[in-house]
Amino acid sequence: MxxxxxxxxxxxxxxxxxxxxxxxxxxxxxxxxxxxxxxxxxxxxxxxxxxxxxxxxxxxxxxxxxxxxxxxxxxxxxxxxxxxxxxxxxxxxxxxxxxxxxxxxxxxxxxxxxxxxxxxxxxxxxxxxxxxxxxxxxxxxxxxxxxxNLEFVEDHENPPSRAYLKLQNALVLFNSFFGRMPKAGDVCFDAGACPGGWTWVLLQAGCPVFAVDRAELTPELMTNPAVTFMKHDAFTLKPSELPDFDWIFSDVICYPERLLEWIKMWLAQNSEVDMICTIKMQGETDWNLIEKFAQLPDSKVVHLSYNKHELTWMHCGKK
Ligand SMILES: C[S@@+](CC[C@H](N)C(=O)[O-])C[C@H]1O[C@@H](n2cnc3c(N)ncnc32)[C@H](O)[C@@H]1O
Structure with a gap:
């Protein structure tokens, strides 16, 4: 030998x-x-x-x-x-x-x-x-x-966009880090929801979804009784104008600075909410800014197999 x-x-x-x-x-x-x-x-x-x-x-x-x-x-x-x-x-x-x-x-x-x-x-x-x-x-x-590596068997028929894979990937990791997934009846806020891949995943889990985007979701989702759609800028809506949420999601295309401020606003209102947000990288990465996401309490920043030039920030709300 x-x-x-x-x-x-x-x-x-x-x-x-x-x-x-x-x-x-x-x-x-x-x-x-x-x-x-x-x-x-x-x-x-x-x-x-x-x-x-x-x-x-x-x-x-x-x-x-x-x-x-x-x-x-x-x-x-x-x-x-x-x-x-x-x-x-x-x-x-x-x-x-x-x-x-x-x-x-x-x-x-x-x-x-x-x-x-x-x-x-x-x-x-x-x-x-x-x-x-x-x-x-x-x-x-x-x-x-x-x-x-995490690769899913894809559903080519039902979801309205391939973005559903990104949320499934995020939820599998969230569960492995924090030990839970959205469950039936959990009220979810999906910011930047169009055409509706993330909303579709949440509906599969039995969650009512409050979806906000400047553009409408697919017709099947717009008429789904478990979906409440609002055509609006997700960032100008105040928590006091909205229902109480168990989960907040954002896949909005925006500058990371803007997302960070929005996240802080929600956590100041309710630190018990679970959150998953895509950080879209724009041009050169500001690593000090990414560090600020990572430093938020009970948070994690990850890159997902199904992320593009993006990172995903997660916050575990309920102890
Ligand atoms: C990557 S797409 C979201 C895809 C979606 N998660 C899905 O699963 O189908 C980003 C969306 O953010 C929306 N968006 C951009 N800025 C927004 C804002 N300020 N408020 C609400 N939606 C916004 C865009 O209209 C676009 O539909």
Whole structure:
């Protein structure tokens, strides 16, 4: 047996699909890392030093990276199996060899999920081949999803827009962080609701929805008795003019500054409300501003698999 391991300093960050430029921007401009410090393995970025926080634009982080030197496929698989059961494979080269190693590891389900889906709270490692005889792995990662990916089986018939996937993704993560989802009867405010993907998801959960947009929802939603629609600027409506809400959502396209003020207004009125809002990134990212979202009490900022050039802010209201 000629297997050798070598623990590395720092961490390796796996960028979301097609989001590597955003991760690099975050490492450089949020954390002040210089480009020359980064080592690229496809979408996986290794940095020899630790950062004060985990970046948003990565689907998972290899928290304790180790180099594995091996001769044969069997040796590599045995070495990983010996450490733990669950391993997800991220590959950027030598795909056939990597597939043969992964086939020898216990099965993990990487198929698209049907919503609602509960993320299993079981550790899952991540590994990649660097060359024929070297793998980079970490048994500990920052996500319980394989490579941090969440993909849903899509409904091409019923939802009025693909934006429904973003809310489903957000709710699955909200549930894994805070342990709840909207339940039947919860009163929801959907700001920037047109054409109605988010409203549709909430209706499926049995929630009455108060939807606000400058444009109307699809006709089916406009005539749904569980939907109250208001054609209005969502940001000029005062909490006192509206019903009490269990959940507040915003997918409004606006400057993050404006969203932050709006969120603070709602939290000042009712800190017990659960909230999920899309932060639309406009031009260069103002990292100090994003930090202000993250610093709000009982909040989290994440990037979702179904986010575009966006981050999602979540607030857990009820204790
Ligand atoms: C990305 S779309 C929302 C998609 C929606 N979540 C869905 O699932 O179908 C953004 C929406 O924000 C609306 N919007 C932009 N500014 C607004 C404002 N100040 N008040 C209300 N809606 C606004 C736009 O009209 C647009 O329909």
């Amino acid at each position: 000629s297997v050798k391991t070598e623990s590395l300093f720092g961490k390796a960050y796996l960028a979301f699909e097609e989001k590597l430029p955003f991760l690099i921007d975050e490492l450089e401009n949020r954390f002040g890392v210089s480009r020359s410090e980064l080592h690229f393995y496809g979408n996986l970025v290794y940095l020899e030093k630790d950062l004060p926080n985990l970046p948003y634009w990565c689907s998972t982080v290899l928290l304790k990276p180790v180099l594995l030197h091996f001769q044969s496929i069997g040796e590599a698989a045995d070495a990983l199996k010996h450490i733990q059961r669950n391993w997800a494979s991220y590959q950027f080269t030598l795909f056939r060899r990597a597939a043969l190693i992964q086939e020898k590891l216990p099965y993990i389900n990487t198929k698209p999920k049907t919503y609602p889906f509960e993320i299993p709270q079981k550790p899952i490692g991540c590994w990649t081949l660097l060359d024929e005889h070297t793998a980079l792995y970490s048994a500990e990662t920052s996500s319980y999803l394989p490579c941090g």
